[in-house]
Amino acid sequence: MSLPRATTTADHATAAVASKMGDDRFRQAMAASNIGMAIVSIEGIWLEINPALCAMLGYREDELRGHHYSEVTHPDDLAISNNLVTALVNGSLASVDEHKRYVHRDGSEVWVQLNVAVMRDESGAPQYFISHMRDIRGEREAGIALSARIEERGAALDASNRQLQLFADAVAHDLRAPLRSIESFSALLSERAIERLNETDRDYLGRIRAAASRMTSLLAALTELSHVTRAEMRVAPVDLSLLADWVGAELQDADPRHRGEISVQPGLQVEGDERLLKLMLNQLMHNAWKFSCEREGQVEPVRIEVSGETVAGRLLLTIRDHGAGFDMRYAHKLFEPFQRLHGPDQGGGHGLGLAIARRVVERHRGELRAHSQPGAGSTFIVELPVAKTGEENTDA
Known part of the structure; x- marks a missing residue:
């Protein structure tokens, strides 16, 4: 790279993130993650980069920090x-979940699944981006090889199922x-003509924007459900306490209008x-946050408690909120795709979040269940194996 290192507010942005989780825990999360992570300024400058991202792109940390993301973005994807x-x-997009290309130091293409969220201050002004980048080159190559094997073996049913999945992915894309x-x-x-529109026209425009936003959210959720169903499992020791702290910090950063009290038991x-x-x-903690914020008459801080205990080699992870709750008569619908126990005016979404959570738990040979009472909050219990159980069941 030939550009000089940019002088930015890197220390301020990093401190803002670190303050949400504690400097040590935040840096541990970035350093230990096998997913590429970066903090990027609103101007597009790399502020913080973790080792996994450096390894993915073939650069040292000091060769990326202070430079613009466009320098390693594939030219064909730069406009995107x-x-x-x-x-x-x-603000027209709340977050990004896209497949895109970067350029490795050796000139080769690096395909990644890119997740980006913008962090805002209490007034809603954008402060910086948090980016997650997962290398999907192996999955793309494996997908091509699998298609070839299916065709060679004449497995018509498997081939048709894969074609259906590819079609669904292509349609979503x-x-x-x-x-x-x-x-x-x-x-x-809205920005340029809102003053010239009457109340009815403004309502129409608002409905258009809201419908497009809901559709974007639905497509993102469908992509996530598809991914968690077929993604290759990379099993390793995981600190759930650290991940819960991380998710809690993101929830509070993304919704500064509401105060949150998120307690996480260490050592899970x-x-x-x-x-x-x-x-x-x-998915589970966002569900708890959302239905706590939307609870009628809610004035206290959003309270979420994450705890657990080990029983017979299984971790019973409990996520409890003090929000709106739901009627247990409809609990059988809770984890089914597109099933909603609350309407949009009560915080109900696309009906895929808990289905995604259940599929992840199932792929870990675990169980997910819930207990609730209207007006008294909900408790989700996730049962996961503490010890490694070997290779994933491909039929799962």
Whole structure:
């Protein structure tokens, strides 16, 4: 890289993130993660990079820090990256989950699954980005090889199922581009012409933006459900306490309007796939946060308690909230895709979050159940193996 190291507010941004979790725990999370992680300024400058990201791209940390992300972005994906950054900053996108390419130091393409969220201050002004990058080159190559084997063996049923999945992925991917256009142009229209619109027209415009946002969220959730169903498991020791602290910090950063009190019991250890387990915690804790915030008459801080105990080689992880709760008569619907126990005005979403969480738990040979009472909050219990159980059951 030839550009000089940029002078940015890296220390301020890093301190802002670290203060949410404690400097040591935040840096431990970044350093220990096998997923590429970075803190990026609003201007696109790398502020903090973890070892996994350096290894993924073939650069030392000092060769990336202070430089613009465009320097290692594949030229064909640069316009997409710039558009996504703009949408995140102006609020038309809440987060990004995309497959895109970077350029390795040796010139080769690096395909990653990129997850980016923008962190905002209490006034809603964007402060910095948190990026997660997972190398998916092996999955792409494995997918191509698997398709070839299926065709050679004449497994018609397996081949048709895979084609259906590829079709669904392609449809979801292709729908994102027009949705981004709808969101971007409706946002521009709102900014430039809102004063010239009457109340009815403003309502129509608001409905368009809300519908596009819901569709974007639904496609992202469908992609996540597809990923957790077929992604290769990378089993290793996982500190669930650290992951829960991490998720809690992200929840509070993403919603500064609400105060949160998130207590996490230290020392919760399991064997599993770190990224999938973090996704599970994110779904369960986001569910707890959301229905606590939407509880009628809620004035106290959002309270979430994460604890656990080991029984007969299994960790019983408990996530408890003090939110709206639900009627246990409908508990059988709770983890089914597209089933909602609350309407949109009560915080209900696309109905996939808990289905995603259950699938992650199932792939870890565990169980997920819930107990609740309307108006008294909910408790989700995740049962996971503490000891390594060997290779994943491919039929799971």
